[in-house]
Amino acid sequence: MSTRTAIVLLTRDLRVHDHPALATTCAAFDRVVPLYVLDPTLADRSPNRTRFLHQSLAALREALRGLGGDLVVRHGDPVAETLRVAREVGAEGVALSADVSRYASRRERRLRAECERQRLAVKTFPGLTVVDPGDLRPGGGDHYRVFSPYHRAWSGRAWREELAPPRRVTLPDGVTAGPLPDPPPGESPDAAVGGEDVARRRLKQWLPTLPDYDDLHDDMVGDGTSRLSPYLRWGCLSPLTVANAAGDRGSPFVRQVCWRDFYYQVTAGFPEISTKAYRRGATEDWRYDDDALDAWTRGRTGVPIVDAGMRQMRAEGWMHNRARLITAGFLTKSLGLDWRPGVAVFFRWLLDGDVANNSGNWQWVAGTGNDSRPYRGFNPIRQAERYDPHGGYVRRWVPELAGVDGKAVHQPWRLPDELRRTLDYPPPLTAPGAEPVWLR
Template structure:
């Protein structure tokens, strides 16, 4: 009988948690540990919205552990230093940790393993905690990863998933292990006013409601901007308050085209993880270079500011950017449109947009965010890298009566119907209704021509 540590990272739950289950098997006591990682803060990834959601998650995790006789131990600083310190205090023999894919996470794991082994302790790393199919599990014949989603999805779909683990009934924590106090979102400045609540309890309630009422229509409605018919589970997947393995099992158990489309999105998430695991540099460098000569920030400064503030003059783009600022979240179709507008219509480096999204997105994830931005910019895995999304056409297609635009662009709430997507065409009396809404910062034809020249396709 021995003492184990479970180091929680992006897996802040009790249900379907392989590291926790493994730590409890045979151990006399277990230390559930979370370390506020100084390295994450120093790298600029500790954004207010994610810190607020994290605070909710930690408080909920602690409450769940206390219901089972345990508690969460919180520390701050260098993860390796703090884990080794807690291990010494608890006289722990081993540490259990979920695998992760970023270069930073992999380096942290290597450092932790060396430090623990130097003290005579073991590190156990568990796959399929933050993904359904672990990176490297499925690979094509001539590569270490899939570079195209469709063949990956076929192989991914054929994989058998592990079973879902029940939450533990009891957790015994050693006495005398000091802990910092639990954080609270109310003490954090700069949090989006409409930010959703975090925590496993909230995530499981949302999942149950989604599977019960909305997932059946997902295949038909997932691009409906005004209908808001997506699951909104991405923050819970990012923080691991929900298990992707459990989501796939439960969705497949429902059956139907809606759940098939939803599972496909979960596979996209795993796809990006296996790309980043194999090519960590893709977090900041082109996966497939197009030799772009992006506009300098000095030249594009005013355009970038207009894009950030939601005043480009293209209503669906501005609506999505204002939703991002208010909620710390954006509809997936909005993400595609805003990213295409920045990288292809304005011809601004995708890293500028990816960095801004990470400042606000509660689900801001290195793999999904960076590789989705690259997909849209044409430097990633998209098989049609030069496609450009027209915001007017897209707005009319995915927000046909303008409800989404009017919801987020206050200046246009008096403009009725599809006309809201082209306010510059309104007659004078109608134009006056639009008030201070700006004219377009660029003609779409001019942006398209510049992009084609830059890519050598004119």
């Protein structure tokens, strides 16, 4: 009786727990090759994410070795390298987790076409979301455009069963695992470390605070958010595992997990989400100012809450969600600058930057996306006074203002001239032609 061999092509699913493609393939085949191809097309887009990726691959290799297998690593075009490994090991087919970005969809189509020529089977599995992007469809449409009805359908949907890791992973004889590259230094000195083991520890440590999530997640200085988003972005944690651990489907935290699924199904239906306005008839009367964009990127706008958020992102490769709304709103609604360069800046720095959530949330803030109130604005001072009432978040990330007392830290331009001149801090950046209400 001949042994049967298959490949599991790993992309953004760097774990062994609740991994449908890996678990199902290991149960059905005698020999399985867990394969990751370092794709030069995706390289160097973000030093922070590259470091996190390489750390996560090292952790995955250790986990697979603990199950008797290994992580097989190749460099090059993922389709060509997958076919090359398939020929080397005599594989019958390839399994992978379904993804929704334009690049991922093109990669899957190319893989299917090449495998068909080689008479290899290709099967995709769930795992990047709680509910598959194509599983929920409104009447008369291919995807939900508004969150509330999607949330209702999502909450009532039966979820798939969470899967244990494979009992054993057995590689074919003679296959070379290949070396992992050393993690690069990245750009953010305080960035989180990647890997499934770190992710699962983080989830376990954070869960006791979950009952207070609704009260704490907008407290910018308290930092009560889960910080699990980088691990979800790279699949170091299954989103189903996270949602199940949280328990109540109606809880505010699980609602945030649902928002993540929502943008995945939007992106599946609208792959241009990073480059084209989603909302039909959206007004895009943007201006372009390289100096203003640079000041925003560096956290030198002169608006403390905005600068604090941008500096946190540069230091940690992560930004508090409320700060993301404030900084994105300032760029688009206060300065009138195009949202697409903002998307690119976030993509460069954020460990959790992905097409669906980064671009979907930017479009929501800019008024070109799924927001039912596209003309809403985010007054940065009101936001600061509400969510950082004592200025602790600003003082942490904008040390030039550390000695400013009370709420004055949010409006340093109102300080006495003598004191203001001692601060190494710029005046507030504004769009030409009109003084913002929050400056008066």
